[in-house]
Amino acid sequence: MSAEEFRKQIEALRAEYRAGLPDKLAELDGLWRGLASGAMQPGRLADLRRGLHSLAGSARTFGVAGVGEAAAAAESWIEPYCNRGAVPAPAEQADFQRLLDALKQAAP
Amino acid sequence: MTTGQPVSVPLQKILLVEDDADIRTILRVALEKIGGFKVRACASGAEGLAAVAEFAPQLVMLDVMMPGMDGPAVLSQLRGRPDTAALPVIFLTARAVPADIARLRELGAIEVLTKPFDPMTLHEKVKAAWNKQPA
Numbered sequence: 001m002s003a004e005e006f007r008k009q010i011e012a013l014r015a016e017y018r019a020g021l022p023d024k025l026a027e028l029d030g031l032w033r034g035l036a037s038g039a040m041q042p043g044r045l046a047d048l049r050r051g052l053h054s055l056a057g058s059a060r061t062f063g064v065a066g067v068g069e070a071a072a073a074a075e076s077w078i079e080p081y082c083n084r085g086a087v088p089a090p091a092e093q094a095d096f097q098r099l100l101d102a103l104k105q106a107a108p
Numbered sequence: 109m110t111t112g113q114p115v116s117v118p119l120q121k122i123l124l125v126e127d128d129a130d131i132r133t134i135l136r137v138a139l140e141k142i143g144g145f146k147v148r149a150c151a152s153g154a155e156g157l158a159a160v161a162e163f164a165p166q167l168v169m170l171d172v173m174m175p176g177m178d179g180p181a182v183l184s185q186l187r188g189r190p191d192t193a194a195l196p197v198i199f200l201t202a203r204a205v206p207a208d209i210a211r212l213r214e215l216g217a218i219e220v221l222t223k224p225f226d227p228m229t230l231h232e233k234v235k236a237a238w239n240k241q242p243a
Contacts, residue, residue, distance in 0.1 A: 003228075006141050010227050013137065017130050046175075053173055054128045057202030060224030061134060068224065072202075 017062040021107050024055060032100060035087050045082040049075055055103075066106035074099040119238040123165035124149045125156035125182060126200065127174040134227050135169070135200075143231025153177030157185055160192055167238060169221075172201040172212065180215055187216065198237055200225075 031048045034040035052075035060068035077099055081088050088096060122145045126132040132149050139145045148163045150156040154177055156168070168186065170179035177185075179199055186192040199212045204222040212220045219237035221230075 003142075006137075006228070009137060009141065010134070013130075013134055020130075050173065050175060053202055054131075057223035058128055058130045061131065061227070065224075 014062045017058070018064060018108055021059075021064070021067065024051070025104055025107060027051065028055070029100060029104070032096070036090075036093050036097075038087075042085050042087050045078065045085065045087065049078050049082040052078065064106075064108060067103065067108075070099070070103040070106040074103055117166070119145065119166055119235060121146045121163065121165045121167070122148075122234070123156060123159060123163055123168045125151075125153060125168065125174070125179070126171040127151055128171070131171075131200075131223070135230070138227035138230045139234065142228065143234065145231070145234075153179070153182040153185075156182060160186070160195075165195070167196050167198065167234070169198045169200060169234070170217075172199050172203070180212070183215055183217070196238070196241060198234065 028048065028051050031040070031044060031051065035042070035044055035048065052071045055071035056068050056075055058068075059065070059071060074096065077096055078088075122139055124132065124135055124139070124147055126135060126149070129151070132151065136147050136149045139147045148159055148165065150159050153170075153174055156170070157177075160168070168182075170182055172179040179201075183197050183199075186195055186197065196218045197216065198219045198221060199217045200221050200223060201208065201212065202223040209220045209222075218241055219233070221233060225233075
């Protein structure tokens with residue numbers, strides 16, 4: 001495979017990744033809503049953190065730097081809660097919601 | 109016993125363990141198509157450990173944060189088996205924090221590569237890490 005063909009393949013993968021972003025963000029949003037409302041167990045915080053971590057690593061690799069940075073910020077915010085296994089109190093939840101909103105706005 | 113000289117055996121077979129399907133795909137394409145390596149890609153630590161005996165990789169690339177068995181736990185398992193105790197490992201991490209990278213090196217990784225990475229040049233970094241190992 002030539003370098004040009006490889007570049008085209010990478011571009012196709014990047015386009016596919018961008019097309020799949022809304023589903024990834026919707027999944028994270030659903031997790032957060034479930035946790036914030038108490039419908040999900042605090043143990044699911046680990047899934048939320050892992051999803052954000054994964055997005056932080058992958059989005060920048062796939063050329064969507066803004067999403068990666070926003071995901072990294074949200075991951076950093078939620079990490080201590082995840083480590084404690086405690087869902088943020090209602091008064092704190094607006095802070096995380098703002099980070100999630102910024103993440104959604106960063107998506108192309 | 110090591111001689112301090114760079115390793116002379118060419119790198120051909122890489123076992124890749126990464127839970128994120130998107131990253132797994134782009135890693136595989138980058139390593140196979142540009143790097144020319146033979147790659148076996150696994151989605152979990154358990155799957156990777158099971159593949160080691162059959163695939164017989166020369167190098168393992170391990171994502172750090174994975175559900176179930178994370179990268180350091182996989183490395184620990186590899187080090188505990190006589191046939192894989194010295195198998196070279198490269199960690200992949202999205203946390204480019206110097207303290208974390210130092211900790212991963214102390215666990216015995218020959219290299220720690222951070223995400224994001226450039227798929228066009230990844231194979232060069234992998235080859236460089238391989239070549240700088242003592243023979």
